[in-house]
């Protein structure tokens with residue numbers, strides 16, 4: 001059986017199960033998670049028991065071998081109730097865990113799978129104070145010393161800082177002679193790893209139950225066996241590792257879309273019930289057309305995310321197509337901000353009250369055009385693929401990277 005959105009009976013059953021979990025277990029806790037700014041370990045335990053943590057992990061490692069689309073369906077349902085819980089499902093099925101499961105050694109995969117399947121939400125550590133969109137400007141370094149790497153540096157805005165156990169840390173690699181080898185990923189387990197410190201927690205606008213923090217690495221020793229070596233080796237490995245990030249982008253876009261879907265559900269119920277001028281406000285065409293536009297944008301975002309989740313990147317990649325993932329994240333994150341804003345508007349003053357979830361949703365959803373590649377940087381990626389050019393962002397980039405003959409011809 002296929003629905004208008006192309007979901008199978010199995011996918012619909014999974015959606016229904018996730019929806020029930022979201023309404024009964026997650027929704028009653030959502031306001032308190034935001035107010036108390038505490039990571040919801042109780043929800044994580046329930047998610048683990050329900051099999052929503054690590055469901056994309058292959059069966060031979062204890063997971064269910066589910067697809068990214070399955071994860072997307074669950075994430076949307078969680079996001080309708082609680083953005084933080086939805087982000088936990090993203091990071092327990094996409095991002096760092098999918099990277100390790102794709103490129104890791106047997107030991108790395110077993111370690112990562114065991115942690116996630118027992119309820120850990122991994123942390124992915126790329127961004128630094130002076131290296132945000134320009135991630136390759138990172139200065140965190142990993143120096144080879146015999147059979148270990150010694151990591152020194154600083155990362156900030158790391159999701160799950162202080163609560164995540166599994167960390168995938170990106171660093172510039174130097175061999176024993178001090179020669180640079182490229183940017184690679186290193187697997188560390190907090191509490192077991194001496195030299196990994198949470199320096200501070202960011203004071204965030206929304207998503208307050210999820211700690212975002214600054215991590216400092218001081219002579220953090222990682223066994224060489226915990227270096228994640230992607231298929232193209234260290235020299236070009238950053239591109240492979242970032243390719244894995246396309247799953248995370250689809251997940252982040254889905255969280256935004258799910259928050260918007262939740263806000264729209266609230267608004268739809270309210271416009272039927274609230275009366276002004278002697279009739280339900282839903283009878284006013286001004287609001288009807290807003291509702292229709294919200295629904296159109298929501299479904300467009302949903303279809304783009306489904307398509308991206310189902311896609312595969314070039315050369316048999318295990319990850320979504322970068323073009324589809326980037327377009328879906330840009331569209332979904334921007335549409336979601338508009339939809340949530342309009343839903344809040346339909347509640348009048350009540351929408352502005354902390355007694356209803358709309359203001360929380362508006363704060364939470366604002367993040368998704370920023371984290372995981374900003375809307376501007378992703379547009380550059382889309383344009384670069386359209387043009388078939390590498391679009392370096394540095395001032396001397398074109399001169400450095402482009403054959404000059406191309407300019408002479410113009």
Ligand SMILES: Cc1cc2nc3c(=O)[nH]c(=O)nc-3n(C[C@H](O)[C@H](O)[C@H](O)COP(=O)(O)OP(=O)(O)OC[C@H]3O[C@@H](n4cnc5c(N)ncnc54)[C@H](O)[C@@H]3O)c2cc1C
Pocket residue numbers: 123124125126127131132133134156157158159160207212367370371372373374375376377380393
């Ligand atoms: C809630 C949250 C969670 C996060 N979680 C993580 C995490 O777990 N791990 C992690 O590593 N990072 C994480 N990040 C960091 C995130 O990936 C970065 O914030 C993002 O990549 C942008 O970097 P920046 O904040 O330094 O902004 P900047 O790079 O300083 O950008 C500032 C502005 O300039 C624009 N800009 C920059 N370069 C260009 C360009 N070439 N063309 C056009 N516009 C440009 C940007 O779009 C933006 O509007 C998180 C961020 C947030 C907000």
